[in-house]
Amino acid sequence: MKKLPICTYRISLYLVFYVLFSPWLTEMVLADTRIKIEVMLRNGAFQSSVKGVVTNKEGEPLMGVTVQVASSKRGTITDLDGSFHIQANPNDSLIFSALGFRAQTVVVSGQKQIHVQLEEDVTQLDEVVLNAGYYTVSEKERTGNIAVIKAAVMEKQPVGNPLAAMQGHLSGVNIVQNTGVPGGSFEIAVRGRNFINGVSDPLFIVDGVPFGSQSLAASRVSSEIIGGGISPLNAINPNDIESIEVLKDADATAIYGSRAANGVVLITTKKGKSGKTRFDAHLSTSLGRASHFLDLMDTQQYLEIRMEGIANDGLADLLENPVFDFFWPDIKSWDNDRYTDWQQELIGGTAYRNNAQLSVSGGSVGTQFLVSGAYQKETTVFPGDANYRKANIHGNVNHRSENERFRMNFSTSYTHEDNRLPGADFTLKAYSLEPNAPAVYDDEGNLNWENNSWDNPLAALEENFEARINTLISNMLISYAIWPNLELKSSMGFTSYRLDTHRAMPSSARNPSLGLTPQNYSNLTTNASQRESWIVEPQLNWRERWNNFSLDMLVGTTFQQETTQQLVIRGRGFPNNELVHNLATAETLEIISDVDSEYRYSAVFGRINLNLSGRYILNLTGRRDGSSRFGPGKQFGNFGAVGLAWVFSEEPIFGESSLLSFGKLRGSYGTTGSDNIGDYRFLDTYTVSGDEYDGTTILEPTGIFNPQFGWESNRKLETAMELGFFKDRLLINTSWYRNRSSNQLVGIPLAATTGFPELRGNFDAVVENSGLEVDLRSVNVRSKGFKWSTNFNLTVPKNKLVAFDGLESSTFSNRYIIGQPLTIVKLYHALGVDTQTGIYQFEDYDGDGNISSSGDLEWVEDLAPKFYGGLGNSLTFGNVTLDVFFQFKKQKAYNTLRFDATPGFKGNVPVELFDRWQQPGDENPIQRASSGFTTVEDLGSYQQRSNAAVSDASFIRLRNISLNYKVPTFDNGLDVNVYLQGQNLWTLTDYTGPDPERPNNTRLPPLRQLTLGLQISF
Template sequence: MKNTFLNKVKGLLIYTLIVSFAFLTTQVFSRSTSKEMIFITQQQQIKGKVTDENNTPISGASIQIKNTNIGTITDFDGSYSIEASTNDTLVFSALGYKAKEILVNNQTSLNITLDKDVTALGEVVVNAGYYNTTERERTGSISSVSAAQIEKQPVNNPLGAIQGYMPGVNIVQNTGVPGGGYNIEIRGRNFINGNTEPLYIVDGVPWGSQSLGVAELSAGINNANISPLNAISPTDIESIEVLKDADATAIYGSRGANGVVLITTKKGVEGKTQFKVNLSSSMGKVSHFLDLMKTPEYLELRREAVINDGYGTQLENSAYDFVWPDLKTWDQNRYTNWQKELIGGTAVRNLAQLSISGGSAQTQFLISGAYQKETTVFPGDANYKKYSLHSNINHVSKNERFTFNMTANYTKEYNQMPRTDLTRSAYTLPPNAPELYTEDGNINWENNTWDNPLAVLDDDYVAEINNLAANINLSYQLLPNLKLIGNLGYNNYQIASYRLLLSSSRNPSFGFTPEGYSSISTNDSSRDSWIIEPQVQWNKEWGDLKVNVLIGSTFQSQTTDQLVLNGTGFPNNSLINNIAAASDLEIRSSTNSVYNYQAFFGRVNFKVLDKYILNFTGRRDGSSRFGPGRQFGNFGAIGAAWLFTKEDFMPSDSMLSYGKLRGSYGTTGSDNIGDYQFLSTYNVTGYEYNGTLVLEPSGISNPLFGWEVNKKLEVALELGFIKDRILINTAWYQNRSSNQLVGIPLAATTGFTSLTGNLDATVQNTGWEIDLNTRNILNENFKWTTTFNISIPKSKLLAFPDIENSTFASTYVVGQPISIRKLYKATGVNPETGIYEFEDYNDDGVITSLEDRQWIEDLAPEFYGGLGNTFTYKNLSLNLLFQFKKQKAFNNYRQQAAPGLMQNASVSYLNRWQQPGDDTPLMIATSGLNYSLNPSRDQFRQSNMAVSDASFIRLRNATLNYTIPNQASEKFAVDVYLQGQNLWTLTNFDGPDPEHSSHIILPPLRQISLGAQFNF
């Protein structure tokens, strides 16, 4: 890879400086802390710990002797130490919590629990990206998940930690294979091109979520989609905010059309140097096995199928042994449960993390390092490793006018997975298939009668990923009302992967040799990006009017390089790792692209009497992905809020303690189409003609397309009852996306499959979101809190002129969601012939794809949400999160429509047609050799019968945590926890998983984790 060595050296130097500086800071400020922050008197010493309602330590809480300036703050684990006299009163306080006053008397140990001050919502800071606001004063739609919730889940990807927690955010895991990613939709799918990826911002730096993996190298294991978000360790995250409506996202302009995900990592904490060690071990298993046929049932169905196809006499002829080995040469009494054999293993994940934090009131630091190793449920020793280093330094000058914040993250991933996912073989291999190994331990080919699924383990797939991200945020208070802000960020993402295909891993009957078959494919890719954002913030008050103005600009550049090579033909397999030894070398892909982005943005916020709030945001974006004259787009929004419970007409003793009506309207856009789509592009073929390198056209020019536009409208009502012990937020939204950027299909005679352009089509997403939080029981020893959210989305293709005459006629229907599937309507099995029949919509006597696929099924969720409960008794806490979803999905018939093929299937396939007059759901058994039956079975796979209800209620997450009391020293604490993920699912869906109906890719695993966290 180009500059790989230099980039690694550069990353190493950066981290050497960070670590050196941080440890120097540790020595200097750990000394100063003890002098500056603990005020010594000649009184008795009091020690203790400050926690919240969930028994989570509160770091940075203030402990002050009442009516004095003497005090201290809690350390990283919530512990403190202070000297006071017996008649002193200690005041315990923290931002967002109710203060407590405790008379010392003769007590030397005081453990304090602070209750969240939900009546002071205005003090709870919410990260809105370019600015901070509060829960009470925000005018936009922002959902948030804290570190306390994220840390309770044994997940590798930040998106896995917010599943079920946020209304309007639908997240589905792609695969149970380590390193895989997630699909996310924020308030539905806005664009026809299928892109639903939001903008990810990590500590102020845009984070590319698109993998640079190559699908042909991974051959179906889904590692081509190794998510770059895996580089962000969930244990390093302080909070995740999701911005949804126009008011919250318009300041991000074209980048916020699908929403914005803000990830904030942990920062240094003021106090004495603290050490935290987190050790955990997890076990993962496939949560559900299909009820497949045993050997007698399978063989009965197979023989019947061969006879039905007219080959009954050939079954007695040994000359046809090779056609039906399962019926003739394989052991007729053997039974292997291939699900347990191929995907029934235990995936083990071990995690070790050490963090060091501390500093003075002026400078704080944090260094965190982690190592993780995870195996798979497949046979063999495939594994995924991750090394991560997270560091942060905060500094504020003595006069508090200058602030400096630097965060850096470095992650190295090593992913060595099987080249092929064995899930399909686990579900479809005949139950009497041969043994995997011979008696002497070699791969068993059973006289070349089958393809041994474990042979692919001899092949090799390895991906090595390096990710470096750094951010510096500077601010200077130039005048009392004027602040200058600078945000600088850098991100380098590299992936080097290769795939080996060996002749020795193929059935010997094919006669493959290293010279003719063995190959190596390599992918060397990198993505380099930087961002600079100067900003000016101005605040002013005139009596009851407060004005906040933010003006800034963005300069961003991203460079992507990719080189994919394929070498074929080697003298022997021992030389296959040396691509120079290949007899045929081909350049599969060679790409170098540059993306430049520039923007100017602004925000003006007005507050009148602290109860009327008006927020204006605007942005002008410029993108290099559009042609001349179309590179700039304007986006903006207006948001308003009315805190009506502050009005004089509201009684002070009302059960309604908090009420806010808010709304917003605005536009965002999208340029997510890839680079150079407006130009004619060419690919390097890897071949030469008369010594000249041959190029081939890869894209056709269209300089006329422009920005996609998403218009967003929202109205919301937020209420609090009984001193805010019950909080409920209800929102209705409407998003309309137009000027759709898609690949418009072209005729084959043009030499191109599609042309990038704008479609005059409009997609509308509407929906309701409800978010409920209650504090049910709050007493000294026992606490019970509940969270509930539900989303009810609706989608519609509002307009698409002349769709009937376009190539999209077979996919979309005006007035229907864009998530629909147009299918045949199966009317059942003909009782006389045993063949599937379908509704002939145009009555022409022939079932054809375009005219008769008119049955519509919507596969988007009807509603979804989550229900969480937290129970705390003294030092013991239990957290439960149930996720639910109402939806439809493809079932087993999508994979296999006819009984009798040479592959196993559900026992339900025994209910097939056998003789005239039978009324059955499945057709006549066929071995696949009666080709006249193929059209019927293929159409059945694309019919309404291949869709069924896939609704579910799932125990998504459960955590049991116990803090071990340490009487000897309050400075040392141990938390022991037991975590579970995907533990239990209630569903009627007959498939691998209701959210993952594919029989080809490994479904998400059930995870159980045991761990301990040591704080000292």
């Protein structure tokens, strides 16, 4: 056989190789080519510039819309005029999304200009992200109870404290303002009072940093004028807040363990947004007046009652004897035709508040910043030049790396407050000063003492109270994505709260007839307090998704330390009143309080969240806490919760045409705790009394060692249903809860012979809070020229003492009853006025023939609200927006009889006491008049502690109204808003006291305020 040439073999081999391997080679070459093309695409080799504008259906530009390239993580945000600029491939798709609008995807298709109109979405529950503290969750998929108030609502209220902005807006959150004096305190309770003793305040966290809400004010320095304390939350500017979330049930709070028994309040401040640098200026001025005056007696009524009381006591003859004129100067010395409206004179002034704020924000997609500064000055309704000034600066920097693995957020705020007030609240004097009292100044402009016959109320202006407060809050959050689904992060925070107060009381503030001098009376009390805290919280978060199943795991640890110092010193005996502010010139110095304490806290916490098809959700949270506030063997506690949710509207039975657009059943159960009982309470403690014995300083015992001192526990149970109708235009959330607090830390008072004031320990007492909460949101009208939405919330709470072993034999037997709320008061049962004697009558419960506190205080009244809530409506007509919010409460409270029940005493009283008994047979509700100078039977003090002194104090209050006008401008980059706001403008109530929400005759009620403001953005 003839051999073929060698070249023929080679050609044949090549053909076989080509036939067998060419598809693989072709694929390899194509794959390599694709990789190169993808790299080139990522590097922008084939990309072009795409510009455009995003508007709503009315053609108004939308700022802050996220524009993202679907094939990458690259994105941008629209500017003030709705414009955007981004690099994209010809075949890419752009995703446009913004809160409150339906997301829209647009294919570039080689276009250079794209105009997009976004349609409004009523709620978009998937995109409403709630801050749950250590994690975030969409409103649709949350398993816990989280109430939220946004900046848009707070900005419409002329208030200086975040708690004031929250009043009435959140179900399950009851907030009461203690005083109308600027810088005063508030009371807040989330789902009621859980503990017999101790603090009811929730845990406050500002940008991830725990912030102490308890005042460091000393009672001997400031309690009278400031209303029980100075709220540290005054340092947080409401205009700097983006949102406030309140965590209420076990699922939401258990991850905070021992600090969450009373709920958690999360305050998130504003952050910068990418885009052009934006300047925002905010100017406002407010006028404030006392919201209500009491109906008091005029001069003729007052003198008639006074003379009648003197006659009833058999002292008419002494009235004619000049020797006894000093007993009744209001009758014998003062002008009986004179009348002064002391409410108008002492609390009838106008308070002015001026507020200015400027902020700068902006940045790129990777780095955003915000810096804002604000200044506020507020006066009071009192006479004099008292004022409150506050200046604060807030800054935030947010950065993420180009590959989005590294993220950093730093926020800080610093606030300086200077509160200068008179030495006393004039409110009590305004209610009680005689209507014919002399003029406050004589003809020469000096304080008029009218021959030393009265205490001139304006002498309190000679006294001085001042509080200087410096607050620093800073936080840094650093995170790094080790893998796409594994993130390591750490939160680090530091807070410093410094309070310096003093109260100067010169002898010139007292009646000269007392013979007081700077050497024997003038005194100065100072309080220097500081609280510093640092916290570090490393965390590891892992997320994974498999088809319809997702898993989210979080584990972290907490290290926190807090130190508190307080030094209260009183100086006495000054050379003269001009030196009363200089402690170095005092003759004697007395240390009232010297506190130096340290609190250490550590914890390990975790969360596991399982989500199946977006329908079935399981959330597990847990925490193990360690606190230095408990003794050996009792320092650690375990807390945890389970939350379940079924989004049944995702089931196939509910289609697109269903009226029910959203439906969810959820429930939770778990435990939280409390260590908010002060430092070193389990140890033997002593204090320096300030007294001496034979030249030796005396130590007084204040606490007894108790090694069994342990955690308080709070078990929380909740079930809830959330419904949405008409594509979520109507949302209704209903929750039922029951919290049971046990292992109560109670201070049992001890007999004085023991040498100790009380024994604090855990007692087998159980307090239960249960209730129903309803939240409703609706979009009633949504058209091109008119929008109308409504918000409504209702809370029906119930509190009771379930168990307390040995209550009947304890010192608490006169305060609490098993089965009754902790908020009850025990009173005498008033039976009216005896028609023959004209004296108040009361039920003799123990049948011993006498009325006494030991056996006849058996009438029970509950002073807690039966229900409370709020109703708000927002209406927009073109460029005009009107917001109206009403707050309501159903409750009882002490009326004016609590403070005055017997007519005829020296000092003015409400005119209702004029309807008194005068002769046998009269059936008037007020007993006979009395001068108060004799031992004639007078049961007025019993009437003040009877059920007659309690009446209905329900109210509906126009808490806030806001009218905003957006001024049309030719320059699209300029936004101008003019607004008029009112706070506490009108109250519908049958209550006749100073204020139904804070019925206290000794403190100034919250003011009625009207604010005019201007906002400019460019």
